[in-house]
Amino acid sequence: MGSWNSVMLEVLYNVFGWIAFVLWSISFYPQVVLNFRRKSVVGLNFDFVVLNLTKHSSYLIYDVSMFFSSAVQRQYHRRYGYNEMIPVAANDVAFSTHAVALTAFTLFQIAIYDRGNQKVPKTAIAIVTVSWLSVAVCIFVAFPKYSWLFLVSCFNTLQVVMTVIKYIPHAVMNFRRKSTIGFSIGNILLDLFGGLTNYGQMAVQSTDQHSLVNFYGNIGKTLLSLVSIFFDILFIVQHYVLYPSRKEVASLDFDVTPRDIEGC
Numbered sequence: 001m002g003s004w005n006s007v008m009l010e011v012l013y014n015v016f017g018w019i020a021f022v023l024w025s026i027s028f029y030p031q032v033v034l035n036f037r038r039k040s041v042v043g044l045n046f047d048f049v050v051l052n053l054t055k056h057s058s059y060l061i062y063d064v065s066m067f068f069s070s071a072v073q074r075q076y077h078r079r080y081g082y083n084e085m086i087p088v089a090a091n092d093v094a095f096s097t098h099a100v101a102l103t104a105f106t107l108f109q110i111a112i113y114d115r116g117n118q119k120v121p122k123t124a125i126a127i128v129t130v131s132w133l134s135v136a137v138c139i140f141v142a143f144p145k146y147s148w149l150f151l152v153s154c155f156n157t158l159q160v161v162m163t164v165i166k167y168i169p170h171a172v173m174n175f176r177r178k179s180t181i182g183f184s185i186g187n188i189l190l191d192l193f194g195g196l197t198n199y200g201q202m203a204v205q206s207t208d209q210h211s212l213v214n215f216y217g218n219i220g221k222t223l224l225s226l227v228s229i230f231f232d233i234l235f236i237v238q239h240y241v242l243y244p245s246r247k248e249v250a251s252l253d254f255d256v257t258p259r260d261i262e263g264c
Contacts, residue, residue, distance in 0.1 A: 002085035002209060009208040016201035017091035020194045024095055027190030028102035032109065034184045040114040043181050047124040047169035049110060053103045054128050055162030058135070060096035062155040062220065065148070067093050075149035080217045085209065087218030089201070127165060131158055156220035163224055167231040171238070180239045188239070192232035199225040 004010040035041050065072050066088040073086055138154035141147070174180050202222065205214045215222045 002083045004085075005208050009204050013201055013204045013208070014089075014091075016197045016204060017089050020198040020201060021091040021095045021098075023190045023194035023197065025098045025102075027187045027194060028099065028106070030184035030186035030190075032102065032106060035106070035109045035113055038113075040116075041110050042114060042116040042118060043177075043179075043183060044110070045170040045173050045183075046110060046118060046120045048166050049103060049106050050120055050124045050128060051162050051166035051169075053100070053107060054131055055159045055166055056096055056099040056103055058131075058155040058162065059159040059220070059224075060093075060100050062152050062159065063088050063093045063096045065152040065155075066218075069148065069152075071146075072148045072152055075147075076217070079149065080213050084211065084213050084217065085205065087202075087205075087214045087221065091201075092221070121169075124169075131162065134158070153220075156218070160220050160223045160227070163227050167227075167234075171231065171234055174235070174238045174243065179243050180235070183235075183239075185236070185239045188232050188235045191228055192236070195225045195228040195232065199229075 004013075031044065035044065066076070066086055067090070076086060077084065135154060135158060138151055142151035142154075170183065174183065198221070202214055202218075202225070206212055
């Protein structure tokens with residue numbers, strides 16, 4: 001099993017990791033607080049939340065399995081080299097656990113607060129159903145040969161796919177409404193800096209080990225950072241450049257009321 005060559009880089013690795021955890025974890029709260037203040041979830045894309053729950057649940061399964069399962073770790077080292085460190089840190093497990101809890105709570109808010117004429121589209125339900133059916137197929141394939149690394153990699157792949165898909169509906173909805181009312185930009189700013197520090201954490205490990213294995217050995221974490229950064233920048237451009245608040249108007253399609261605007 002691999003070990004650190006530089007104490008300084010090991011400390012920096014942990015610092016970056018826990019900064020990413022704090023930023024990403026805090027990023028959930030602006031939306032939760034906004035929903036609470038407005039007593040409304042009008043303007044929040046329900047596809048985003050439903051797909052996010054699947055995304056974080058699959059990532060939690062991957063992180064926990066890779067971090068705690070000796071069987072998964074043995075197969076990882078057999079594939080990538082016994083001198084390599086596992087690509088999941090304690091902060092990854094902590095983040096995904098917290099993310100599942102907060103996303104589930106946001107779904108609870110959707111259930112109890114004013115939704116206007118919004119509802120969870122059948123498309124999102126279909127995507128989630130197909131996703132978990134795909135996981136069931138992976139389980140069926142993995143069990144006979146005890147291919148645990150393959151199985152957890154399926155969960156990792158699923159979270160990457162969900163990361164890409166979950167952002168698209170909200171970007172499209174903002175474009176159609178020509179507004180970002182109801183979507184907390186604080187969430188996006190924190191998510192952006194969390195993605196940057198998460199990527200920095202991986203770069204530090206790669207520098208210390210003189211290897212890129214932690215990038216392609218945990219391609220899910222690598223793509224998670226890159227995809228998040230891309231869409232965060234897109235949302236920032238929508239919020240501050242394309243549809244700034246001073247130009248925002250209520251969208252009749254989403255029944256935004258003056259009370260909704262005051263809560264933003």
